[in-house]
Amino acid sequence: MTEIIVIAETKDGIISPVTSELVSAAIVLGGNPTVIVPGVNDTAATSGAAISGVSKVIACVGEQFSNYDAAAWASAIDACAPAGVIICAATQNGKDLGSRLAARRAVSVVQDVVAIDGGVLTSPIYSGKAMQNVSLQGDAVVSIRANTFSPSSDGGNAEISVMNQSADLKTAVREMIAKASERLDVAEADIIISGGRGMQDPANFAHLERVADTLGAAVGASRAAVDAWEDISHGMQVGQTGKTVNPSLYIAVGISGAIQHLAGMRTSKYIVAINKDAEAPIFQHADYGIVATWQDALPILESELKALLG
Amino acid sequence: MPEIAVLVKRVPDTNAKIAISGDRVDLSSVKWVMSPYDEFALEAAMMHKESNGGTVTAITLGTPDCDKVLKDAKAIGVDRIVRVWDDSWSDLDSNQVQSALVSALKELSTEVVYCGKSAADTGASSTGPGVAERMGWASVSNIIGIEFEDAGVEVLIPRNIGNARTGVSLPAVISCDKGFCKPRKPNVKGIMMAKRAQVEVLGADIPTSSINIVSHTPPPQKASGQKFEGAGNVPTVVAALRNDANVI
Numbered sequence: 135m136t137e138i139i140v141i142a143e144t145k146d147g148i149i150s151p152v153t154s155e156l157v158s159a160a161i162v163l164g165g166n167p168t169v170i171v172p173g174v175n176d177t178a179a180t181s182g183a184a185i186s187g188v189s190k191v192i193a194c195v196g197e198q199f200s201n202y203d204a205a206a207w208a209s210a211i212d213a214c215a216p217a218g219v220i221i222c223a224a225t226q227n228g229k230d231l232g233s234r235l236a237a238r239r240a241v242s243v244v245q246d247v248v249a250i251d252g253g254v255l256t257s258p259i260y261s262g263k264a265m266q267n268v269s270l271q272g273d274a275v276v277s278i279r280a281n282t283f284s285p286s287s288d289g290g291n292a293e294i295s296v297m298n299q300s301a302d303l304k305t306a307v308r309e310m311i312a313k314a315s316e317r318l319d320v321a322e323a324d325i326i327i328s329g330g331r332g333m334q335d336p337a338n339f340a341h342l343e344r345v346a347d348t349l350g351a352a353v354g355a356s357r358a359a360v361d362a363w364e365d366i367s368h369g370m371q372v373g374q375t376g377k378t379v380n381p382s383l384y385i386a387v388g389i390s391g392a393i394q395h396l397a398g399m400r401t402s403k404y405i406v407a408i409n410k411d412a413e414a415p416i417f418q419h420a421d422y423g424i425v426a427t428w429q430d431a432l433p434i435l436e437s438e439l440k441a442l443l444g
Numbered sequence: 445m446p447e448i449a450v451l452v453k454r455v456p457d458t459n460a461k462i463a464i465s466g467d468r469v470d471l472s473s474v475k476w477v478m479s480p481y482d483e484f485a486l487e488a489a490m491m492h493k494e495s496n497g498g499t500v501t502a503i504t505l506g507t508p509d510c511d512k513v514l515k516d517a518k519a520i521g522v523d524r525i526v527r528v529w530d531d532s533w534s535d536l537d538s539n540q541v542q543s544a545l546v547s548a549l550k551e552l553s554t555e556v557v558y559c560g561k562s563a564a565d566t567g568a569s570s571t572g573p574g575v576a577e578r579m580g581w582a583s584v585s586n587i588i589g590i591e592f593e594d595a596g597v598e599v600l601i602p603r604n605i606g607n608a609r610t611g612v613s614l615p616a617v618i619s620c621d622k623g624f625c626k627p628r629k630p631n632v633k634g635i636m637m638a639k640r641a642q643v644e645v646l647g648a649d650i651p652t653s654s655i656n657i658v659s660h661t662p663p664p665q666k667a668s669g670q671k672f673e674g675a676g677n678v679p680t681v682v683a684a685l686r687n688d689a690n691v692i
């Protein structure tokens with residue numbers, strides 16, 4: 135049987151929760167995985183070893199892991215990983231790294247998997263207007279979208295080995311231009327509340343931010359909102375030319391539900407729409423639709439959530 | 445003076461309805477366009493030439509129907525247009541696409557490649573980094589800004605904590621997001637030139653595929669949702685999110 139290797143997703147030297155979901159995916163695909171934890175040191179490896187179902191952990195240690203550099207990461211991780219099927223997270227860097235690992239091994243890469251059933255991997259194509267189902271005929275690299283599998287629980291105790299693996303950087307970060315806002319990124323959030331042109335003024339996004347703060351959610355936007363208002367940054371845009379998100383809950387406020395917006399969020403587990411137009415296309419995709427203006431609905435939503443969540 | 449290449453792909457218009465017939469997508473009646481991000485890649489390639497000299501070659505991999513996107517690139521002002529294809533090919537996987545493109549890039553002695561951050565059909569974002577790895581080059585993805593230097597470029601890449609101003613020396617593959625430039629429109633002279641331009645066709649040896657496309661299916665239909673009239677129903681929805689959906 136082929137070996138399955140999970141590349142842990144890390145952030146600031148800590149293993150991201152999605153890694154436990156990747157372990158679940160590996161088990162569904164057919165085996166207890168080896169988890170590779172890249173880092174400037176091996177401290178994150180212990181949380182990798184604690185995920186149940188992991189057969190062993192390799193801490194891949196090198197200076198190059200202080201900043202993302204596609205070529206250096208791929209060469210160091212490739213050297214640590216045995217042959218087999220490699221699983222990584224379908225994040226911006228995960229997909230980039232996965233492509234490089236696949237190319238290094240001259241195998242195919244299957245991106246954005248949202249289901250695995252009987253060895254068949256399903257990914258959206260044509261911005262989610264169709265699904266592609268593929269089977270693997272040998273080694274490959276597979277990236278899995280967040281929230282696709284429920285995370286494997288803690289309680290594992292896998293053996294950790296450390297491999298020092300340095301690699302030359304091919305790019306150099308000269309300066310980080312910090313983001314103005316410290317808000318949660320939509321690509322990482324489990325709950326998102328997005329506003330569209332129906333919010334009428336960028337200042338009205340403050341109402342969405344208050345709801346977001348109560349829920350621990352990120353604030354997103356439609357392209358119409360991003361294009362119309364300078365204060366609504368492109369990083370917030372959800373959709374075909376913005377970010378693809380897959381949260382448990384997506385709340386669309388004053389968004390009509392154009393096909394390009396749906397492309398970015400239609401796989402959300404639950405969709406709530408608040409729109410004053412009962413005919414808005416977003417309602418066809420909403421689990422819970424509320425026909426109302428945001429002026430009427432958001433204050434009630436905020437106070438209900440505050441009452442519930444404190 | 446750099447040999448610059450830009451990868452352009454023909455894809456269904458993003459507004460097109462995607463039908464499934466049998467177990468494959470049926471694209472017989474869609475309108476075709478250049479993949480949207482490739483327009484930014486093309487513009488970046490033209491800007492590179494204007495800044496540093498050299499030549500720009502637009503490359504596509506596909507059937508003769510794809511000549512149209514090459515002609516569109518020619519109308520914008522690229523120097524050469526190249527199509528990579530072999531009539532025995534079908535349903536190529538990423539490994540095959542990248543091998544074929546790399547073979548063409550080597551034949552053209554390319555030193556810098558521009559491509560889209562993802563193609564509108566696959567949405568994969570695999571080609572740029574995959575091509576770079578096979579060439580043994582640097583790559584940067586999703587760039588939202590670019591400046592040209594003597595021996596490289598400086599790009600802006602969005603990261604979790606902000607934008608990274610990053611230096612890249614050539615050779616390199618640069619995958620472009622939108623936003624940093626406005627793709628120019630062709631002028632009459634360009635359109636005339638494009639009409640007469642010859643597409644160079646290259647073949648390539650490609651590996652066998654390691655995946656099998658089982659089927660294409662329509663997106664899963666959700667059970668139809670509940671719709672409530674009026675803001676007075678917000679508490680009902682909040683309760684359902686809590687008790688039925690378990691998401692808050």
Ligand SMILES: Cc1cc2nc3c(=O)[nH]c(=O)nc-3n(C[C@H](O)[C@H](O)[C@H](O)COP(=O)(O)OP(=O)(O)OC[C@H]3O[C@@H](n4cnc5c(N)ncnc54)[C@H](O)[C@@H]3O)c2cc1C
Nearest residue numbers: 330331332356357358373374375376388389390410427428
């Ligand atoms: C190539 C291409 C790529 C694109 N990429 C994207 C993308 O990535 N993301 C994206 O979002 N779009 C994208 N678009 C644009 C997309 O087609 C739509 O134009 C856009 O999504 C519309 O945004 P909207 O719903 O905010 O605005 P509108 O369509 O103007 O809708 C506003 C909605 O607000 C409602 N409304 C008005 N007032 C109120 C009120 N007081 N309370 C409640 N509701 C109210 C209205 O009923 C309406 O439904 C793309 C388009 C193209 C051609």
Ligand SMILES: Nc1ncnc2c1ncn2[C@@H]1O[C@H](COP(=O)(O)O)[C@@H](O)[C@H]1O
Nearest residue numbers: 451452505559560562563568569570571
């Ligand atoms: N068949 C192709 N012909 C030319 N360029 C391609 C092709 N496939 C992918 N590309 C380039 O690679 C980018 C990313 O594609 P993908 O990896 O499929 O998301 C596209 O935007 C194009 O620039």
